Amino acid sequence: MIAKDIPDIVVSRLPRYLQTLEHMQKDGIRTTSSQELGDLIGISAAQIRKDLSQFGEFGKQGKGYSVDFLVDQLRQILNVNRSWDIVLVGAGNLGHAIANYQGFGNHGFSIVMIFDSDPALIGQKIGNLTVQDAAQMVDLVRASGIKVGMITVPAQAAQAVADELVKAGIQAILNYAPINLTVPEGVHVQHVDPIIYLQRMTYYLA
Amino acid sequence: MIAKDIPDIVVSRLPRYLQTLEHMQKDGIRTTSSQELGDLIGISAAQIRKDLSQFGEFGKQGKGYSVDFLVDQLRQILNVNRSWDIVLVGAGNLGHAIANYQGFGNHGFSIVMIFDSDPALIGQKIGNLTVQDAAQMVDLVRASGIKVGMITVPAQAAQAVADELVKAGIQAILNYAPINLTVPEGVHVQHVDPIIYLQRMTYYLA
DNA sequence: GCAATTTCGTGATAATTTGCACAACACTTC
């Protein structure tokens, strides 16, 4: 695609740009500027211009950016102009809630397999999926070619699940377990942990 | 308490240190080093030492850090050596899942009020709480003195809810709605959005 | 058509953040 020496921190901002631009799109806004976008997101206009300029020249002087065009470009850059199948491991309360969450589908993410090791959960229906036996996970996931996984098992089981997912060829893991995962180079992990976000704020509270 | 001007980025790492140290504590580990902690978290030993040194001298040369002591210090720094009451706004699927999530209690966070504007939800029981009418939220929250809120309403309602929470005296908001919130200076927001985390990873996938 | 205005893309500069390396100290071993 494009030169791969783009800093992580730049990449990490792009989804927020895309999200905001998609809202604009829905509101019928056809054109925007780095200034307007920055005000909405709460960062400087210069930063947005510099970030985008890493990937190409998407704007027009005096005019700004076409919202539709920029959305399209960002989707290409982020590889979300396609759909991604996802495997979910852990069919407990949290797993259920996530499997039932409608927000993924609207953005091209689709949970297509759910696993658990608890016999009481295996065979259960969640939406139109059936919870499958975790013992078969590696084989089934590898055969499916799925590249993205989510972990919603208890902390003490999470690293073992991550290891299996890696073995199955998974390259990106969204981890809901409250523990740090160690994965090989080339596998990406993002950690979703509300406790950590709360503690980042309580620091500032009197 | 801590009068200094500590960079945000340092503060944002502390909860992860605390989490990891708490796991060590549970495993019966009494002493650790910046090296060991760094290996577990995946950051450099020097960074950990430098981060901690912003707040005091917690270690001993040649010996390392007492896990118990460091956990205690970090809890003090992060203001989590106490309990925090939380108001949850939005009693839909996501709100239900979060209200039922047991993980908060173990870390001193306790959801004590739930609001929604949907008459079909008001009056419903979730655990031992009853969903209350959002119209009364500002008064009830202000009277309660609660400082932390969570937003689990649809995107289009989130900013209005945030405005009300601010009016009610809330100073920290954990936002699950997929939209950027604008809040006055002094109010802290953390955004939990799985879509954004997924997109941060798909960028790197072939 | 031309001046005024807007806004981009970017090189230069400033600020922030990270990493290095070492003195100081503490424990261990012999």
Next chain:
DNA sequence: GAAGTGTTGTGCAAATTATCACGAAATTGC
């Protein structure tokens, strides 16, 4: 009790990240 080893806290240097500010291009208004 001295030598050896391990580990902290930190000044300084390096690397990274953000901001500034300006030329160039596009648009608007008269």
